[in-house]
Amino acid sequence: MAHRLLEEMKLVFRTEHPVLIYPSSATGAWEAAITNLLSPGDGVLVFNQGFFSERWAEVAERFGLQVQLKPWDSRRGLTADAVMEALHSDQGHNVKAVLVVHNETSTGVTSDIAAIGDALRASKNSTLLMVDAVSSLGATDFRHDEWGVNVTVTGSQKGLMLPPGLSFVALSPKALTASESAELPNSYWRWQDHLEFNEKGFFPYTPATNLFFGLDEALSMLREEGFPEVLERHARLAGAARAAVSAWGLESYPLDPAESSDALTTVMMPDGVDADEVRRIVLERFDMSLGTGLGMLKGRIFRIGHLGDFNTLSLMGTLAGVEMGLVSAGVPVNTEGVSAAMAFLLSENKVDELES
Ligand SMILES: *Cc1c(COP(=O)(O)O)cnc(C)c1O
Numbered sequence: 001m002a003h004r005l006l007e008e009m010k011l012v013f014r015t016e017h018p019v020l021i022y023p024s025s026a027t028g029a030w031e032a033a034i035t036n037l038l039s040p041g042d043g044v045l046v047f048n049q050g051f052f053s054e055r056w057a058e059v060a061e062r063f064g065l066q067v068q069l070k071p072w073d074s075r076r077g078l079t080a081d082a083v084m085e086a087l088h089s090d091q092g093h094n095v096k097a098v099l100v101v102h103n104e105t106s107t108g109v110t111s112d113i114a115a116i117g118d119a120l121r122a123s124k125n126s127t128l129l130m131v132d133a134v135s136s137l138g139a140t141d142f143r144h145d146e147w148g149v150n151v152t153v154t155g156s157q158k159g160l161m162l163p164p165g166l167s168f169v170a171l172s173p174k175a176l177t178a179s180e181s182a183e184l185p186n187s188y189w190r191w192q193d194h195l196e197f198n199e200k201g202f203f204p205y206t207p208a209t210n211l212f213f214g215l216d217e218a219l220s221m222l223r224e225e226g227f228p229e230v231l232e233r234h235a236r237l238a239g240a241a242r243a244a245v246s247a248w249g250l251e252s253y254p255l256d257p258a259e260s261s262d263a264l265t266t267v268m269m270p271d272g273v274d275a276d277e278v279r280r281i282v283l284e285r286f287d288m289s290l291g292t293g294l295g296m297l298k299g300r301i302f303r304i305g306h307l308g309d310f311n312t313l314s315l316m317g318t319l320a321g322v323e324m325g326l327v328s329a330g331v332p333v334n335t336e337g338v339s340a341a342m343a344f345l346l347s348e349n350k351v352d353e354l355e356s
Contacts, residue, residue: 001212001216002198002201002202002203002207002212003201004216005021005212005215005216005219006018006019006021006198008219008223009021009168009170009219010170011227012137012138012160012219012222012227013133013137013142013144013152013154013168013170014142014143014144014145014146015144015145015152015170015172016145017144017145017170017171017172017173017176018170018171018176018195018198019168019169019170019171020032020168020169020171020191020194020195020198021166021167021168021203021207022166022167022168022169022189023165023166023205023206023207023208023211024165024166024167025155025157025164025165025167026132026134026153026154026155026167027055027059027167028167028189029153029154029155029167029168029169030055030056030059030132030153031059031186031189032153032167032169032186032189032191033130033151033153033169034059034060034063034065034097034130034184035063035182035184035185035186035189036175036179036182036184036186036189036190036191037096037097037128037130037150037151037175037178037179037182038060038063038065038096038097038182038184039096039181039182039183039184040063040064040065040183040184041064041065041066042065042066042094042095042096042097043065043066043067043068043090043094043095043096044057044060044065044066044067044068044095044096044097044098044099045068045070045083045086045087045090045095045097045098045099045127046060046067046068046069046070046098046099047069047070047071047072047078047082047083047086047100048069048070048071048072048074049072049074049078049100049101049104049107049109049111050074050101050104050105050106050107050109050294050295050297051104051105051106051107051294051295051297052101052104052105052106052132052134053099053100053101053104053132054069054295056099056101056132057069057099060099063184066094068086068090068095070082070086074104074106074107074109075107075109075253075254075255076109076254076255076256076259077109077110077111077112077254077256077259078100078111078112078116079111079112079115079116080112080115080116080118080119080120081119083098083100083116083119083120084119084120084123084125087123087125087127095127096127096128097127097128097129097130098116098120098127098128098129098130099130099132100113100116100129100130100131100132101131101132102131102132102133102136102140102142103133103134103135103136103139103140103261103262103263104261105134105135105158105261105263105264105294105303106293106294106295106297107253107254107266107297108252108253108254108260108261108263108264108265108266108303109253109254109259109260109261110136110140110259110260110261110262111259112259113129113131113142113147113149114143114146114147116129117129117147117148117149118147118148120148121148128150128151128174128175128178129148129149129150129151130149130150130151130152130153131149131151131152131153132153132154133152133153133154134153134154134155134158135158135159135261135263135264135307136159136261136262136263137152137154137158137159137160138158138159138160138161138222138230138307138308139158139159139230139231139234139262139263139307139308140231140234140261140262140263141231144170144172145172148172149170149172150171150172150174150175150178151169151170151171151172151175152169152170153167153168153169154167154168155167155168156168156211156214156215158263158307158308159263159307159308160215160218160308161218161221161308161309162211162214162215162218163211163214165208165211166208166211166215169191171191176191179191179192188205190204221309231262233310233311234262234263234306234307235262236345237262237306237310237311237312237315238260238261238262238263238265238306239344240312240315240319240341240342240344240345241265241304241306241315241319241341242257242260242265243337243340243341243343243344244319244322244323244337244338244340244341245265245267245337246340247334247336247337247339247340247341248323248326248333248334248335248336248337249332249333249334250267250268250269250270250333251267251268252265252266252267252268253266253267253268253297253301254266262307263305263306263307264291264303264304264305264306264307265303265304265306266297266301266302266303266304267301267302267303267304267322268300268301269299269300269301269302269331270331270332273329273331274299275292275293275299275300275301275302276292276293276298276299276302277329278290278302278325278326278329278331279292279302279325281325281328281329282321282322282324282325285324285325285328286321286324286325288318288321288325290302290303290304290322290325291303291304291305304318304319304322306318312345315341316338316341316342319337319338319341320338322337323335323337323338
């Protein structure tokens with residue numbers, strides 16, 4: 001089973017290189033990426049895309065790395081230009097890695113990793129590209145090898161539909177080479193130990209075998225539906241959720257719909273409305289838990305999750321709960337969101353799921 005899972009996870013990451021599995025949350029895999037690749041004093045470049053990018057930067061900081069946390073408009077996807085500009089102004093070439101969150105779950109903004117990877121490769125810059133794909137893998141197109149990512153990190157409880165408790169790292173040949181000379185101390189996270197044991201279908205310590213049975217099933221569900229179909233479903237449901245938000249007369253946090261997440265939709269509240277009060281009412285009246293605003297977005301937004309094991313009717317139930325909640329909370333909205341979402345789903349080429 002271990003051999004099968006390790007092989008099949010490569011298909012999910014779109015890589016031909018090793019994928020490792022840890023019995024940890026995704027935060028552990030952040031630490032694994034950092035401690036296997038970097039040395040004391042190395043520079044790390046991070047843009048403040050939102051709560052999760054800040055948390056990852058904090059992990060790097062705790063290891064004594066020289067973290068450059070750059071301000072960023074979190075309503076927009078991180079651009080390759082911004083990354084390259086920051087690297088060009090790094091005169092001493094101290095920056096050894098750039099840490100990017102593919103889908104910032106706190107803002108609902110997705111960044112163009114392909115463009116960042118291309119720019120890095122085109123510039124022949126040796127900086128390692130580390131990507132957090134925790135809430136994008138299995139929901140949004142992601143290609144570890146093709147996009148030139150050196151380490152991709154994910155967890156079990158998002159697009160992989162499992163309970164929390166497993167994390168994953170996908171490596172590149174460049175990352176494997178860099179790990180041989182990295183000097184930050186690590187033990188539990190050490191790639192070399194995993195690689196040696198994994199070859200024989202084992203792990204350097206007790207793996208979370210119970211979750212492996214779940215992962216085996218999750219992978220077969222993804223295979224059964226078809227990976228392109230899974231991604232298409234997420235895009236379609238996200239489009240319907242956004243149609244509801246604009247029909248309510250509300251604004252979604254991402255400024256560009258093209259950068260809007262397929263995994264979740266973030267809804268901004270009008271001035272003077274506490275998003276957590278809306279969430280409280282929805283939970284109390286309809287037994288539905290919406291995501292809270294994280295960090296600086298606390299109280300300003302709520303988040304509608306639509307990733308993983310989710311379909312048209314689960315989305316419509318969710319949107320109905322949100323619409324009723326908004327009305328109950330006295331938020332001034334047009335009560336046309338649910339019907340706008342249905343119209344979106346029934347429009348051209350969107351009826352296949354209903355027919356089957
Ligand atoms: C959930 C999440 C994490 C943290 O994952 P844990 O499993 O809680 O450690 C990191 N990054 C992103 C983008 C996430 O959505």
